[in-house]
Amino acid sequence: MTNPPNRSFKSTYLLIIMLISSLLVTACNGTPSGSAAAENSNSSQAEGKIIRFSSANDIGPLNPHMYAPNQMFAQNMVYESLVKYVDGKVVPHLAEKWEISEDGKEYTFFLRQDVKFSDGSDFNADIVVKNINAVLANKKRHSWLELVNQIKDATKDGEYRVTISLHNPYYPMLQELALIRPLRFLGEAGFPASGNTSEEIKAPIGTGPWVLTDYKINEYSEFSVNENYWGEKPKVDQIRIAVIPDGESRVLAFENEEIDVIYGDGSISLDSFKYLKETGKYETAISAPLFTKSIAINSSKGPLQDINVRKAIEHAFNKQSVIDNVFYGTDKLADTLFPADFPYSNVNLTPYTYDVSKAEQLLNDAGWVLPAKKEFREKNGAVLELELSFDSANNVHKSIAEVLQGDLRKIGIHVKLIGEENQLFGQRQTNGNFDMIFSDTFGIPYDPHAMVSSMRIPSHADYQAQVGLPMKKELDQKIEEALLSTDEETRQELYTYILTTLHEQAVYLPISYGTNLTVYHQNIKGLQFGQMNSEIPFEKMDKE
Template identity: 35%
Template sequence: MRKRSGLTKFRWQAAASAALVVTLLAGCGQSKEERAAEGGASDKRIVIAVASDPALDRLDAGSYQGSIEAHPMVYDSLVEYGEKGAIVPSLAESWDISEDGKVYTFHLRKGVVFSDGTPFTADAVKFSFERWYTDPANASLNVAKSLQKIETVDETTVRFTFAGAFYPLLTELTFARPVRIISPSAVEPAGDPEGRFVKPIGTGAWMVDSYKQDQEAVLVRNPSYWGQAPKLAKIVLKVIPDAQSRVLALQSGAVDISGGSSGKIPFDNLEQLRGDKQLTVQQGTGTGSHFLIFNYDLPQLQDASVRKAINLALDKKNIVDKLLSGAGREAQGLFPLTVPYVTESNNAWYGYDAEEAKNLLQQAGYADSDGDGIVEKDGRALELNLVLQQTEFPEWKPIAEYVQSQLQQAGIRVQLQVLESNAYYDALWTTRKYDLIFYRTYSDAYNPHAFLLSLFHRTGDAPAVAWSDPRLEELIEEAVASTDLERRQELYDAWFARAREEAIYAPIYYPDDIFVVNKRVQNFKLGYTTYEPIAWNELDVAN
């Protein structure tokens, strides 16, 4: 479907956007020549295109405001998220966990100071958590919901006592917010957990230097940083809301990097950008997945044979090859192998087999009695509506059209229903007015446990959102409470095995993490999470 249409669309939109780009970049940016003229290692800088205002004036570590990517740049956490979910030291050099999994004792790094020179201590950790953990708005975090007591054992030791065992507690402590550590001097009155946030002061590698709403924000190197010192002096976040304008800014050299969730690059432009001699397209397997949810209340979809037939009818490799411009991979299961507890063996799913899909429908009692190409049972055609949105994921529309065509070939009629974002999420979480709905998993530290609990487990008296199955709920409950790694793996293996047996979803593709980078940028390396998408401290620029 891409062929010439992507380039034609680009040229048309480029002409329409040119004046906007000139206005955006002439008023508040520098050309690559001007930046080069500045020279000097002390002013090494790069410019990142972002789609929305980073709101660094509201970058409170204990809130959900401000750029999610800026939070980990300014604020450190006790522990960080490493490759495939490994928990690595950060402000805590080491930690002990009681045998019952309820008490965590963190031994803090010595000699660390906040960017304003005030000391980092156990009291600062206690202050940071007391600002937010009792707030009902954070009840979805077990580290908040289960936290009963914080004790400062001494200046460099802090102890957390929780109501019960929950193995992802350490994982939740790696989140971008609200778990990161802020200086007691960042609020007024200083040191008061109820104090008013004044300015972002953390122990991270970067400090907020300046901020112009809806224009740009500048982060500078923290000279007091305890870890690997950044090679750059400044990172400028340039606000460019229009995606085609971001592409033009990359091509002109006015920005050095765009991509990821904060500055998405349209798939239609990737082929052209790969051919630009001044740019490189950097990509890697992410931790997210896009898939179809089945409405388990629908009688037709309560038959596992029908659900398996839908899976078998989807040529996912063709979808990726034809529609994603090399920006994704065929889904083998609900999660990619970059997610903890996901293995080659437990992630095996249904391949493409159009004939077997038809056979399963026939075995389930469906037949095309009137020759119109659509199978029926008890006089009722097998017809489903597929709900999607395009605001966040414009690629879903052509993919849904392809799914529609492939299911039609199997004898299933699909009607597409494109909703605006609010109506879409209302259908997903509240009304459940869909037969099939396009959705995506969470990513990084939220997988697999938080996503499975959110979508495949009841919440209070409300049934599970994506699929209700008591056995699946028991398995995930036992897994998150287990303190034994091998037992936990067994439970996840059992969860995925039952999900496959019942065919409770239809995986489609794994989107890659995509960034377009100017070749003047050196040492570019993808991070391990969407909120720390780049190894910022390793970035450098050519002299």
């Protein structure tokens, strides 16, 4: 159990660290830290308004058509989509309007005519078609997203008009066009000579409000206002992003006024959030629930092939204790993979209640017994041991992992925690080299359609977790039918089967309906939460 921090101790600790840092700066630079801070402040004033942010990982090459190591929040700063997701609705963005054919297989988009890329080149039908074709050329990599599978072609019907033709009517078409990747638009000068963006791009040239102006890999990146931006210009001149992998170091940098804003799930521990909030010195906010924090349980690995073992884990985890003592009430307890108010997700499912006796009985039924004077259960001479993998940079996941480890120890399961940097953690999700692994849902507006679509492809932990299920083939077929269904009643029946099967097979351990948290200095104004989990609206922020 994670206990609330001792604030007096923590304050003393931070003061000691800050003093050491100050002495190191003096020793290295021959300049007192106070003078250096004054110089930096004067420099910032001369350069204009600057908001200083931090990320646990480098922003990556900012390829709009690819995934890790590209960071989604940074891709979203530079690149834009034809349509945008706002308050539960899809609204025009780079396309002013669209028309849909009677058979639902053709979408004609009428593009804005006042849009330029950051290098001054025109945004038009030619570049839209080129970007879509670049994504289609790498279709296998994007096959987790059914929209890419369903696009037949994209054609230019005029300088500012594009028609996207589909193989079948596809109800989430517009929602998936609003996603941060892969269907966003790179300027002509950003394309490599081959036109193949699956390997690299020349430069991150987009139509968004920000342009990358300075960058040192694994250290920092600097984004300045795109002077060619067609929309409302950002209120500050620059966003500077330092790479700070460790959450406690991020808190120290924030208190030392080296960064202005902390934002996002897992960026700092909930203990640190509580501590900063209770100082009364800073502004804090919590978003509405955006996604589900969950753990995928691999149905094809060792003891977890037995449904009784998976169900025992569900019953042994005291989620309410996590909500109260790790999240301090910032998240709401999750009994199902998606909240009931998400589309097609209001399914009558019986929660796995916290019941240690039931968990122990399930393990006994599975043949895992607890020998006298031993801590962990055994079967045929083997110890009941599982690994739980998490992203070492996610401070919240680490805290949850420690609680689950303790809860499963109580019923005789030995859990080994595996914390790895983001890229290695992502590889485990993809290749299935895990027993249990954190696997949050994508959130609005991906869920449930894009999330269940990805379950059919080994690109996320979901496929690997489910591959051991006896009904996996049928499950994948039902997912395809749901995505392509044109009848609402039929679609709901299919989603009911999908979500009920996943719940009853206990391949997910839902934890909470997750929120984004932010802490910021009082001179930062206009901070808002993004519509999507990975969207940070820097353009709305101001600095006094």
